[in-house]
Amino acid sequence: MDKAELLRLDREHVWHPCTQQKDHELLPPIPIVRGAGVYLEDIDGNRYIDGVSSWWVNLFGHNHPRLNRALTDQAGRIAHHIFAGFTHPPAVELASRLSRLAPGELPRVFFADNGSAAVEVALKMSFQYWQQTGHPGKTKFVSLSEAYHGETLGALSVGGCELYRQVYRPILLDGFQVAGPDCFRCPYGQSRQSCAAECFGAMEQLVTERHQEIAAVIVEPLIQGAAGMRIYPPRYLQKLRQLCTTFSVHYIADEIAVGFGRTGRMFANEHAGVAPDLLCLSKGITGGYLPLAVTLTTETIYQAFYDDYSTGKAFLHSHSYTGNPLACAVAVEVLNIFEEEAVLAALGPKMRLLESQAERFEALPHVGEFRRCGMVAAVELVQDKNGKIPFPWQERRGLQVYRQALRRGALLRPLGNVIYFMPPLSISEEELQTLLDIAFEAIAAATA
């Protein structure tokens, strides 16, 4: 199929995610035919550095020999089978190894096939736990403004990005939302270094007053991703853990985006030295190869479901592709790579390179802040630096940066006025420097 035919059929039949399809009149989708390392290659032979890890999933680059082999080896045995009443070696190995790696004691692992589903599982487990342990009034969830936990209705109910949520409001669950940390425009006049998470006050007050109605608090630890890579200090998580323990409320950590090394540690909760009651993982779990997700939980929660069948206490949630063997086999190989290739230990120079860019980017007239956490960095564009006044969203400055960067050979897919870097962990220092240089030129051009 040639390019013209491909794009014609795409236009006629394919409805793309998170897209106003009419935008394709101006900017048709780019057909990708292969990948190699951090590069994507299109049908015309153009190459793009995958600066966003293909929506935050890729860890070790595209077309990775070890992951390819793990996938084809498993395909040569069996691709998929029912996971109720049956089990298989990759799922068992993955569950036991994730339990050992996870913060705290989370020995029980429930499988699903995407991040939103892992969040639904966590919410339902928490709710059902309280129903079955004599607290039927604990039915609500607390989440942060600007939070992102996925697009299905339950996950959207605990989301705070109005862009994705507003139209569905009438059909979402009723819950509590608390103002999340906003360190760039901190209302307390603090900096990330000096703060004591003063903004936690709102959460403290709500949970103290309403804990009898609250099943769980869900947050994205350290980085509110879709909000524009809003980075906040570990102190907030320490206070949250303490508060949840005091008032018997579950702490659900959504590490779907930040897990698997993105923050420089395996899991973001490690920076705070705390452990959640439920931990949601997906995205990087298969290195960006296949859809897979897990929800890990404690023995205490598990035991509230463990009883004779007739008690009706089982967790009856399921998905057709639960525990898919191909995905699990690749995920096991991802853990092998982390271990055998000392991936986390090799991140130091790359994190320092990112950090060293702050001054350079912040010297640009329309950059309000350059912030970083681990291997994630973000540039916040502003119309006016002193007042931290954002560009009007209608101007779509981010989209202009996107187009400028594509022309120069990098895929950067901004979140509104925030340009961010979340490259595969395997990116070389040289490739990272190229990505940063392209972004710098693209931002300068798009805000001139």
Ligand SMILES: *Cc1c(COP(=O)(O)O)cnc(C)c1O
């Ligand atoms: C991407 C994401 C999700 C949803 O995962 P999907 O696989 O896209 O459904 C949930 N939470 C966070 C923090 C995410 O970044």
